């Protein structure tokens with residue numbers, strides 16, 4: 001739309017310089033053009049597409065999952081933040097944003113391709129809270145190289161480079177679990193992470209695992225109707241309610257699956273004690289969310305769109321990762337997210353929460369519903385995939401799920417769906433690249449996909465509304 005507005009402004013300026021009649025005439029023409037362009041149909045409408053390149057460039061095309069982007073000599077290439085970038089630089093794993101038009105389903109003509117500078121850089125810089133010990137004890141001044149499973153990666157901590165190892169505490173607690181490690185490294189052909197620098201830091205503070213605003217989530221019943229609900233309470237006062245899905249079999253299945261897939265480190269000291277709880281909320285919004293205290297909510301609409309247990313295990317693992325990695329706390333303290341004054345106006349009162357995002361926005365944690373920064377979402381997806389593999393599930397089901405969701409919702413840029421700010425395409429393409437790079441030789445043929453219990457749960461669920 002920008003260029004049309006530019007044209008109108010230009011015409012306005014000419015009008016002011018005189019030649020009133022000519023100006024009016026031209027303006028009239030401009031209005032007609034504007035309407036006819038708009039009326040030309042949606043395929044010509046300018047759109048944006050964002051994602052990681054999943055296949056090598058061929059014949060002036062690149063692919064992001066199923067979407068084929070065509071570029072030409074007229075396409076503008078731009079590196080965000082300055083620097084040179086051209087068609088020769090297009091490679092698998094690069095995060096791009098393309099502007100252009102859809103010519104058919106999955107066919108996109110790019111007028112402009114912007115590249116994210118960070119994804120161009122081969123050096124990976126991440127920060128993660130550890131949930132596992134290294135396989136063998138390491139002396140604090142040790143110089144032996146060792147492997148550490150962290151962040152959904154295998155970190156190869158070498159003798160070279162700068163490193164500082166944590167020291168064991170007097171209480172005999174693990175010196176690793178719960179601690180934070182910042183690392184810088186590059187990926188090897190085998191998929192491991194050759195780490196150059198490591199820096200160990202303290203675990204998140206205990207209040208990183210509390211809901212801001214002194215809120216607690218408890219199970220209760222609506223006094224008027226007697227239906228089972230989840231309540232946000234401040235002291236004894238109910239601040240808002242959410243309707244629990246009334247079919248017991250569904251609640252029990254999600255609870256028991258959730259309990260089985262919590263990574264063991266999530267419960268160990270000195271990681272702050274976490275109590276995970278899993279609930280199915282009756283809602284037509286396709287979403288799942290995790291509160292900082294370990295309360296994980298899955299909406300019926302999302303559950304209904306899933307094909308198998310591996311997909312649900314992925315979604316739950318993703319939410320568990322947000323909790324264990326204290327993403328609410330990190331998003332508040334490490335990004336330029338505006339801190340919000342913690343004041344819960346009792347607008348929901350004892351009534352039902354219309355929008356969980358708006359409700360949580362009041363205490364500054366709308367990200368729980370709307371999605372975190374790309375870096376944190378990617379970390380949750382990386383950890384979720386690792387968890388699936390550890391449990392013997394097929395991680396490709398996560399990709400299949402993103403493809404289904406992309407087809408269903410991927411073209412809408414504003415909707416209240418799961419992580420709306422990072423589209424399904426963005427996350428699906430990230431995981432595709434991550435899986436190939438991290439596990440280049442993996443064979444998932446024997447990995448678990450579905451169970452009888454999942455099918456029984458789906459049958460018990462019956463039809464539900466999906467937005």
Ligand SMILES: [Zn+2]
Nearest residue numbers: 371377380419
């Ligand atoms: Zn997320």
